[in-house]
Amino acid sequence: MDTRERLIESTRELLWERGYVGTSPKAIQHRSGAGQGSMYHHFTGKPDLALAAMTRSAQEMRDSAEAAFTGPGTALQRVSAYLRRERDALKGCPVGRLTQDPDVMADPVLRKPVEETFAWLADRLAGLLAEAREDGELDAALDPAATAAALAAVVQGGYVLARAAGRPDAYAAAVEGALGLLTRPKGD
């Protein structure tokens, strides 16, 4: 791995573990093994490097969701596969955790990949739920966009509950509760 790559990957890890406010240029240099001069050769500063790291984490989150969304099964089965896919629930979401960072939220450039990723996710889930409704898999009374928002929230909130409890199964319980609500027999 070249230095630029090591800097990005180290920043991704640190942002995930400690957030933007808790990640110093010195910590990035220490973890990546790159010197200060090298860091400022490749990036203009911490915001620039953080943006590269966040953009990559956001892309990975999309790719991994997209793999579930385009996998086998009906639309509802693919939504379920997305919710249930293996996650390190105690680590939390590398993109969602950035919403708790005041310095990220206050900077429109840094906030953009976070905002876009969740907008994309909500849109993608709503599309699949609309498909499920057309196929008679999902109750026609349910609004795809609002239901999609609820499911995206369950994932993000599931991480919060898992970390609060110190147990990954708190994430699984939230997801199973949501799927119970989503897939129970239609009321029509």
Added chain:
Amino acid sequence: MDTRERLIESTRELLWERGYVGTSPKAIQHRSGAGQGSMYHHFTGKPDLALAAMTRSAQEMRDSAEAAFTGPGTALQRVSAYLRRERDALKGCPVGRLTQDPDVMADPVLRKPVEETFAWLADRLAGLLAEAREDGELDAALDPAATAAALAAVVQGGYVLARAAGRPDAYAAAVEGALGLLTRPKGD
């Protein structure tokens, strides 16, 4: 407000805005107007003061939830009132945000109020959902504990989505989606 009180309230605000990692003793002294000597007269250090602040925030979160849980209406109406009650969605949850703080999660003493608050909330919601099920308000096929976990996750994840979007209505959309799933006609 006396100095001890000002220190606790200032720490609560800073923890809410910037988290534990992002809150320095100096920032607490600056916001509270208390000197260093005064701070260490009342508290042994940042962890001790943070614990007092977190314990109070956790108690307020319980009190405000309990007000909805014991309000008017059926069990399901009280759960809905809890989800819909007025919140500053863009500020996020003062207790939930602490789960993103590595130094809080790594310290069993600091993590305790966070863990206990969410355990209490899940238990309380599960009790109300069990009551709703007994009264025929809720589908008998739904598991109260898993459904409660899903609803608690929707609240926490709703904050994440609202902050990501920079719009409080993203919280409302997630809650309405969850209530749509919860209150649609029973399938039996």
